[in-house]
Amino acid sequence: MNMKSDSAMRPKILVTVDVVLLTVDLESSLSDGLRVGLIRRDAAPYKGALALPGGYVHPEEDENTAAAACRVLKTKAGKAVRYLEQLATFSGPSRDPRGWSVSVCYVALEDRETMKQWPADLLARVDALPPLAFDHATLIGAAVERLRNKASYSALPVFLLPDTFTLSELQDLYGRLLGTPLDKSSFRRKVRELGFVEEVPGAFKGGQNRPAQLYRAKEMTTFDRTI
Amino acid sequence: MNMKSDSAMRPKILVTVDVVLLTVDLESSLSDGLRVGLIRRDAAPYKGALALPGGYVHPEEDENTAAAACRVLKTKAGKAVRYLEQLATFSGPSRDPRGWSVSVCYVALEDRETMKQWPADLLARVDALPPLAFDHATLIGAAVERLRNKASYSALPVFLLPDTFTLSELQDLYGRLLGTPLDKSSFRRKVRELGFVEEVPGAFKGGQNRPAQLYRAKEMTTFDRTI
DNA sequence: ATATTTAGTGGTGCGATGCAACTAACCGTG
DNA sequence: CACGGTTAGTTGCATCGCACCACTAAATAT
Known part of the structure; x- marks a missing residue:
């Protein structure tokens, strides 16, 4: 397999990061109180739909995908997050209508007090998610599973x-x-x-x-x- | 942030997969016997150096990055692998001299008998790794840590x-x-x-x-x- | 005072785990 | 063919951790 032609004919792949920003509402007695911070998309595709905060990786300014995730959170939430961890990478030709895409997904944790800044209507219960753009419901499911799992053996x-x-x-x-x-x-x-x-x-x-x-x-x- | 200009000015990002193919040699009494399957690179960069089996994601033929990892293993090893799991994604401007790159890394497990097909000089002990191309030593370290960890609570x-x-x-x-x-x-x-x-x-x-x-x-x- | 509610501590019985001794099956050797 | 060596596999016991339950402590309200 020739590396040069391989590289030359390589079609464009969209490289993005998405962040599942989780918090918990200890007041709500029914359900587990887990909530996820969403945004409302202001551009196509899925314009007007709810989605996870995310965006393209910017090679000229991001040191790596974790830095891209931090940047996304900072622009969408206006602040650095308390905890950030890489979850998994999702990919395929059909998850984004714009083309073959790779999304490196991160989990972020924040306390309820700090999340008061987040618009209340964009803080969805994870056990009753509204319709979401892309495959973001899947990403949230994976993030919640990870969090629950880690709860059993970590701080x-x-x-x-x-x-x-x-x-x-x-x-x-x-x-x-x-x-x-x-x-x-x-x-x-x-x-x-x-x-x-x-x-x-x-x-x-x-x-x-x-x-x-x-x-x-x-x-x-x-x-x-x-x- | 305008999505169109964002997309238009986006510089090319290299999207690759790498596979840490692990096996264990139960004969070797010293050390843990863990070994990793390597290849010798036949093209620049790092031509002639040892590296993990890996390669570009091919959007027109790969359904996702896991499929790309399978394809890479099949072409380099000639067979389907027993177990494959996504490990993590590594990224940055300097890990690949060709440019800003994203590598979705997978762990594969195979038994020693089947790995007899792999050239013996390309089966390195993980506790005494030779110099490797790119950041592949880091990926191997992460894969081994994951395996050891899962050994404590899984089959x-x-x-x-x-x-x-x-x-x-x-x-x-x-x-x-x-x-x-x-x-x-x-x-x-x-x-x-x-x-x-x-x-x-x-x-x-x-x-x-x-x-x-x-x-x-x-x-x-x-x-x-x-x- | 007394009831109520939440914070925080102690004791106890059972089950899981670690340790060690035991039996079982095969081979080689004199 | 008895005996020792080696690995397979089981059994019994002692101990430790943990779930469960009962208790004390500190505040408020009436």
């Missing part, structure tokens, strides 16, 4: 909470993601011994009842997984 | 063994990948109850000593992971 979900949070909030979050209520005692023991949170000395969240100790995330931890 | 490693194998061989393999010797009793109990292998009735592997029952893989299984 990743802390990025869905504000800087400080109570252990009850953290437990509630894990319970939602894992789809099963967790035991208070076991959860606290686990979290403590894994040491991915630390107390904020003297900081308490007071409500109607007994005040709760506030915590903050320490380092990112991935737990052991044994066969 | 994935069975794809590194022939169709039938003994439980001792399977245990040896897991022990190598996990980097720690496993207990015979516990391992067998686990494998049995997870049920991802089944006996081949009446088939035994006879050596100098007591013959061992042969097993074959059932369905692909991923185990539970709990926080």
